Amino acid sequence: MKLTFKQMIILFCLHKLQGERTIYSIYHLLHGKKSSQTIQDAHLFHLTALFQTDTNLSRQQLEKTVAELLHVQLITEIADQHYAVTPEGERQLIESLAETPIPQHVNGWKCQRTAIVFWERLSLAVQVISYLKKRDSKYIPVQRKEDTLLWMKSFLQQNSLNRDLLGTQLYEELVMCLESETSIVPDYLVIRLSGFRSIGLTESQAAQHFRMELAYYHYHFLSILHFIIERIEANPKQYPILHSFLVNQQKHNLTNSTEKTYALLRQGKSVTDIMAIRGLKKSTIEDHLVELALNLQSFSIDPYVSIEKQELIKKAAILKQTKQLKQIRSVVENADYFEIRLVLAKYGEEL
Secondary structure, eight states: OOOOHHHHHHHHHHHHHTTSSOTHHHHHHHHTOOOHHHHHHHHHTTOGGGTTSOTTOOHHHHHHHHHHHHHTTSEEEEETTEEEEOHHHHHHHHHHHHHSOOOTTOOHHHHHHHHHHHHHHHHHHHHHHHHHHTTOOOOOOSOOOHHHHHHHHHHHHHOOSOHHHHHHHHHHHHHHHHTTOTTSOTHHHHTTOOBTTBOOOOHHHHHHHTTOOHHHHHHHHHHHHHHHHHHHHHOTTTOHHHHTTSOOOOSSOOOHHHHHHHHHHHTTOOHHHHHHHHTOOHHHHHHHHHHHHHHOTTOOOTTTSOHHHHHHHHHHHHHHTOOOHHHHHHHOTTOOHHHHHHHHHHHTTTO
16 A cells, blocks of 8 residues: 555554554644644653644545554554554554655744744735835735734834845845755745735645645645744844744743743742632642643753652653653652653653
């Protein structure tokens, strides 16, 4: 059986999960669910690159793909909705990854939230500026979200360059950025852009044009967007126009609620204080602490788990070769699930 790219992505995730999570954890991962469990799984199982990269995947499509992989014995069911990849599945996965590798710049966890807004702004800006240069205002905007249209209006009002120079500088920045990396194919992005009396292709039309499977094209397109974002974040002065298309990100890649909890922690508030101030359950604040341990290298878990117990939990995870909380707790009985989650969040990737 020759794997499609979508099948390969699912098989790749199953291989990483090693049967320790249900197939629906893949659904939540690819949809970018902002729950502490999904975020922790993305980090623990080294799947952060794929976070929020396929929001069109339905549960039915996932179940159908898993059934197909099971039918040809590339996976085997080890518990209800838990699957392990067979030796033949591993062989075919390696073969497929060699033939159609996951594009190297895909970085869903870090870039995808930004990429959604960045693409809306970039595609609208290219269209609007190209029509302004021709002194023509009769066109239908390629983006219809009110926020994006308002941003475009503000961008034009604040930019001091005349329309011709603005178009030239945007073009030069885009070319300079796309030509700085030989592993990407700029045409995959350029063909989607609309200009003066020129309509960009949809994702499915672009995939057909390049004779690529839709899912494979989709990941190449995301890879280019993620590359551009990381490039201009690293060199903002080199790409002033493109940099202005970036949404104002929080300093840390945290959910809004966790950011508020973190602000209170920095003020010296205790978990009990924060529960009262924010009117949240203890379990919710604990989810925030796990997210902080995952995302902030400087965040210490020592106030919540003794150093001795941290070592016991790490040794148990290595001994059991697992990231399942129940199995680790069977070894470290005096540790609660929150303490185990916190240690795995802090040290899980290196374990």
